[in-house]
Amino acid sequence: MRVLVNARHGGPEVLVVEERPTPTPPAGKVRLRVERSGLNFADVAARVGLYPDAPKPPMVLGYEVAGVVDEVGQGVTELAQGDRVLALTHFGGHASHVVVTPTLVRRIPAAMSFDAAAAIPVNYLTALHMLRYVAPVQPGMSVLLQMAAGGVGLAALEILKAIGGVTVLARASTAKHALLQQKGATHCLDSRAPYVDEVRALTGGRGVDRVIDALGGADWKRGYELLAPAGHLVCFGWANMVPGTTRQPLHVAREFLRLPLFNPMQLMSANKAVSGVNLGHLWTEAKLMGGHLDALLELFSRGALAPHVDSVIPLSDAKRAHERLQSRASVGKVLFDCQA
Numbered sequence: 648m649r650v651l652v653n654a655r656h657g658g659p660e661v662l663v664v665e666e667r668p669t670p671t672p673p674a675g676k677v678r679l680r681v682e683r684s685g686l687n688f689a690d691v692a693a694r695v696g697l698y699p700d701a702p703k704p705p706m707v708l709g710y711e712v713a714g715v716v717d718e719v720g721q722g723v724t725e726l727a728q729g730d731r732v733l734a735l736t737h738f739g740g741h742a743s744h745v746v747v748t749p750t751l752v753r754r755i756p757a758a759m760s761f762d763a764a765a766a767i768p769v770n771y772l773t774a775l776h777m778l779r780y781v782a783p784v785q786p787g788m789s790v791l792l793q794m795a796a797g798g799v800g801l802a803a804l805e806i807l808k809a810i811g812g813v814t815v816l817a818r819a820s821t822a823k824h825a826l827l828q829q830k831g832a833t834h835c836l837d838s839r840a841p842y843v844d845e846v847r848a849l850t851g852g853r854g855v856d857r858v859i860d861a862l863g864g865a866d867w868k869r870g871y872e873l874l875a876p877a878g879h880l881v882c883f884g885w886a887n888m889v890p891g892t893t894r895q896p897l898h899v900a901r902e903f904l905r906l907p908l909f910n911p912m913q914l915m916s917a918n919k920a921v922s923g924v925n926l927g928h929l930w931t932e933a934k935l936m937g938g939h940l941d942a943l944l945e946l947f948s949r950g951a952l953a954p955h956v957d958s959v960i961p962l963s964d965a966k967r968a969h970e971r972l973q974s975r976a977s978v979g980k981v982l983f984d985c986q987a
């Protein structure tokens with residue numbers, strides 16, 4: 648099989664494709680022939696050396712795949728050879744084949760392409776977990792959505808549209824605003840411009856009920872201040888930490904200094920909540936994650952989800968995929984064609 652290896656920490660030049668023996672699935676596991684796998688911001692942060700959860704180089708990253716079950720280990724009854732599936736992989740997904748436990752594998756409907764299927768697991772699980780479980784959004788509420796034209800952002804827009812009656816203030820660069828409107832954003836804000844005064848003006852000074860923020864650092868502070876009473880800030884990433892293609896220690900130190908400090912007394916008297924979400928640390932919560940996956944497949948079958956794929960790039964051209972995501976040029980999901 649072929650795997651995409653991050654030979655060491657650094658720029659996109661550290662990515663190399665290697666041939667390795669194709670593993671046989673042990674009892675209780677299945678092997679998938681991977682058609683598409685998703686590239687996530689976490690993969691870029693891991694490549695740079697700013698993602699503490701990642702394995703040490705040389706490492707094979709990749710959290711999500713879509714493909715076909717091509718060999719079944721002893722004792723597996725829920726999946727069969729030939730099943731079209733999507734799956735969460737705790738690393739190792741950027742490869743032509745991967746061995747997984749069936750718990751976080753789901754058969755996909757005939758109407759779902761491998762492109763759509765590989766675009767769903769990480770982005771849509773994250774968005775659904777935040778908007779329906781951690782900080783549930785109800786009709787009539789307002790939401791400030793940072794990084795709205797990214798994979799998670801577009802997934803969040805579709806889930807908010809399915810909830811209905813939500814005022815969504817979505818930030819992205821202006822070239823992406825038409826797509827945000829099409830996906831249901833109420834107001835589009837320029838991600839290259841200040842936003843605090845604009846959010847206040849658009850909400851009549853009240854602020855918003857939810858802030859969904861993976862920018863981190865000073866933006867978490869701004870988001871907290873923009874919360875209306877009983878509002879909820881969900882922190883789920885720190886993109887501000889990764890401005891260049893390699894690790895920049897001075898920038899990292901400056902970002903830490905910009906972190907807001909919250910204490911329970913302050914939260915209580917302000918009637919505000921702050922939550923953190925890290926999907927990578929919910930891996931063992933198979934019941935919760937499996938329930939979310941089922942909810943997403945149900946939303947897909949109702950026509951509520953239409954994953955926006957930015958590009959499908961051969962595994963052999965992985966540098967281009969990383970550069971596209973990191974340069975902020977991508978809109979929606981960047982996928983690998985794992986058989987090319």
Ligand SMILES: NC(=O)c1ccc[n+]([C@@H]2O[C@H](COP(=O)([O-])OP(=O)(O)OC[C@H]3O[C@@H](n4cnc5c(N)ncnc54)[C@H](OP(=O)(O)O)[C@@H]3O)[C@@H](O)[C@H]2O)c1
Pocket residue numbers: 687688689769770773794795796797798799800818819820821823838839861862883884885886887888889924925926927972975976977978979980
């Ligand atoms: N905690 C979790 O479980 C979890 C799961 C998935 C993702 N995440 C996090 O969620 C964030 C978004 O992920 P994604 O996959 O949706 O990202 P993505 O598809 O790469 O989209 C990122 C977009 O956000 C905008 N952006 C604004 N400021 C940015 C900055 N400082 N650096 C990079 N992009 C910036 C860019 O669009 P404009 O230039 O148009 O603004 C960019 O195209 C990442 O930080 C990721 O680590 C967390």
